[in-house]
Amino acid sequence: MTETLDAGIPAAHSTARAALTRRSGRWIDGWNPEDAGQWEHEGRAIARRNLGWSVFAEFLGFVVWQLWSIVVVLLPGAGFHLTTTESFWLISLPSLVGATLRIPYSFMVPLVGGRNWTIISAGLLLIPAVGLALAVSSPSTPFWVLLTVAGLAGFGGGNFASSMSNITFFFPHAQKGWALGLNAAGGNLGAAVAQFTVPIAVALSASTVWAGLGLGVAGWIWVPLIVVAMIGAWKGMDNLSGARNDFTASLSALREPHLWLLALLYIGTFGSFIGFSGVFPKLIADQFPAFATIPIGTIAVSLAFLGALVGSLSRPYGGRLADRFGGAKVAAASFAAMGVVALSVVLTMPLKSFWLFLGCFLVLFAASGVGNGATYRMIPTVFLATSGASAPDDPRAKDAQRRSAAALGLVSAIGAYGGFVIPQVLSASAAATGGYASAFLGFVAAYAVLLIVTLTVYARPRGRLAGHRI
Template sequence: MSEATTKPSKTWLERWEPNDEAFWQDQGRRFAWRTLILTTASLVMAFIVWFVISALVVRLPNAGFDFTSGQLFWLASMPGLAGGTLRVVHTFLTPIFGTRHVVTFSTLSLLIPLVGWFFAVQNPETPFWLLMVLAFLAGLGGGNFSSFMPSTSLFFPKRLQGTALAIQAGVGNFGVSIVQFLTPWVIGFALFGSIFAAPQTGPDGEKIWLHNALLIYIPFVVVLSALCWLYLRSVPLRANFREQLDIFELKHGLIMTILYIMTFGSFAGLSATFPLLIKESYGGFSESLDPLLYAFIGPLIGSAMRVAGGPLSDRFGGAKVTQFAGIGMLVCAIGVSFFLTPDSMDSFPLFLGFMLGIFFFSGIGNASTFKQMPMLFPARQAAGVIGWTSAMAAYGPFAMGMFFGVSLSLFGRTTEVFYLLATYYAACILINWWYYARRNAPNPC
């Protein structure tokens, strides 16, 4: 990054030169890591809110809501539609308003879907259209990624960007596992007594405190918003909206968008629909099968591998690691397609194994593609491309929910979705190999 300076203020840093080793060691390193910690904690909360619907929808029937499988898939897909759309907006926010304002107010906005769903789940007569609106608003959490991640890329030198971005995104992705793991537990008892709301009662008379799944996160959102306002500052690298549009002239920006849809689009889309996919494929064989006992494992593995994939990509090169990840995803997508219309629970371990394999390799690919982007573009353009690719891949939950819903309507099964995914993965493997990973590739990264 070239030298960047501005007038001192409570929001904008006066000087920021992370690639100057003396500056980095003297003051840059400490401030960059502090910023990473705060923005990563906020990103965890953003992912929790974005994916809380995926954990709620499988339990709505237990609270007295009467929806079809197709309607539940649509509810699970709406946060993805909003997340992708809002990420388009977030792509351009950081160079205009700065890290401090963007992260603080984006985090504070998470209160809107949390409070809305808190009240909605208490009444099984809440109309489906209103739940669709509230599910869309949960996408506020999905939008944050496209401003948080470009911001982080500005704070770190190029040699550490793969690691820093992998830590932030990987730890942030843990929010998916957190919400899917905690939800079955917190809705099972009166976490706050009857102070805030009475339990809901399902058709079988079972009591459930579904509102706890929203209420528990509200204090964290408030505290994190306050900390971000107090301790974050903004890098003095600014650009207006028109200046940032130059990223759409970059051929490799389009290519990296295609590759990141393969990795993060799959991770996010399958994270949102995995509980319902388990229920749809294997729920009829065992009444005791709780999809959420297994669904959280996939995002957990994917998130952990994204953290691990950053240093691996810094060492071996992002393109080579992306190639490895893409091949792994292709094999697993083909494998899982054989176990989606089972005759018994005997094939469930193989189904689960191949699904977890997709999460494993997508997590690695999420990190490696984010290593490729800063190597292909200058700092400001790299930040913009990271934001834009994140926006397009964030449509994954919407697309996956829609694909599953349509596949069930047309074929009565979900197998065709994985045929489609396998075809896309194969195309991405060839594109990455040709431009970046092969010997004498025109743009090795």
């Protein structure tokens, strides 16, 4: 859904640089990050400024996307009485909506401009944030209203696709990996920050200037930051007239069978990260009620945020390990580790040890984060290998680069559906058996299948992939 910027651009010359032209509305003409002179003179500073505000806006997107994961745990204390099924729907619906929105969001940057869409997409976050604050202010709020507001939190999930699409246009090819990795990691951290901050804010609301807001403070506290993000994007970001999505490449990528296999793997890695991030606070509350929130003086902390934090921080290492050992080997190791940990959760739950339970999940989150980075790194490698290109200047290599850029957006959208699937599987398990053991056994089987696919298709490549390290 995005296109690298070096397509059709003349080779850069160290002795000259293309001039940038600025128009009203902070539009920039003539942008070419592959032009070394332009990049050194002013391009780098412009790109980094846009990256900074992009990370902040995407971070808030993840915050809003994951708000209901922690709010659901706090609803009973605010007088709400929900069934287990209803709770899991509130947790999973934002992921379903967010994953679906990632597809149209990916095309918005070329249509309206990266700066303009960042302002709009950040502004849309005000709707679920304020909606949450109002919806949870009274226990008499109907469930359908809660569910509707939770669905609107999916706006935050869509932000990832447009943010990544926008930033890829600003950086030269050699620095895209660093820039996109920083953008993704900054966004993912929003899930951890939301789960860490909300219980503290709710506890403080009883004895501070926020008194009277109750659980609604979980939504209100983000409103000023969202406004800052909008103003920052308005004053500090730019629109690139040369930013264009390649619809032809997107259609071509959709016809590549490996795209669907890679999307399946990404459901197993990123889907596990976002899915378990969403349900971890509720799993702790259900299995270990005393640890749902831990009082520390006048505040309360939920240790559930550690899962999203570990998963976010481990993601860059997955890409780095993939560079060294190959993405397929690292992804296979991640699926193996996730399967072993999921089985360990089943075997150790009867012991009723919270710290063992927490430790198992932190390993699971770390493995999913590493798998995220490794699987994402596999995408351009697979598309290049299937192109049959024999050299970097081969036209087929250029075409593979275009198609893989489109595939990155498509795979990220499909993978996010795991955030809906995992809570629903856990909900079905609880409804059918009264516990979560059967769901985790199902996850073990799923990780085993993904491990086999990774090993047979990519770790031991054959056919069009033969002779390539994936």
